[in-house]
Amino acid sequence: MTDATNEFFDELDRRGHEPMLKRLSATLRWDIVDRDRTEHRLVRIVHGDIRVTVSDEPADCVIIAERAVCNDVITGRTSALAALLRGAAAVEGDRDLMVLAQRLFPRRRAAAAGRGHLPEEGALDG
Secondary structure (H helix, E strand, O other), X not given: OOOHXXXXXXXXXXXXXXXXXXXXXXXXXXXXXXXXXXEEEEEEEEOOEEXXXXXXXXXXXXXXXXXXXXXXXXXXXXXXXXXXXXXXXXXXXXXXXXXXXXXXXXXXXXXXXXXXXXXXXXXXXX
């Protein structure tokens, strides 16, 4: 089944490197709830180099949300922070990594129009 969430993680793994995260080495796991099952995507970042695997191993930051919420965040219909504030998503572990993870999401027209917010390059680095 192809949706925005699966496409995002597939593209992220193909991308392989994100220059805006060159100072970061961490693991983030998305626990994507889909009815009665949970799909796990582990994103390992080593100085900007990115690898995505299907794994439920421990991570520095775990983001938990229903698939529809993940799709909304990835497509720019809402921000990760807004989803967190309204209780549609939860974060375990290092919350600062959740903010940095927004740099992985595609830039959408909503963000460019000021309806969303992406940190400026370098604003959250070291």
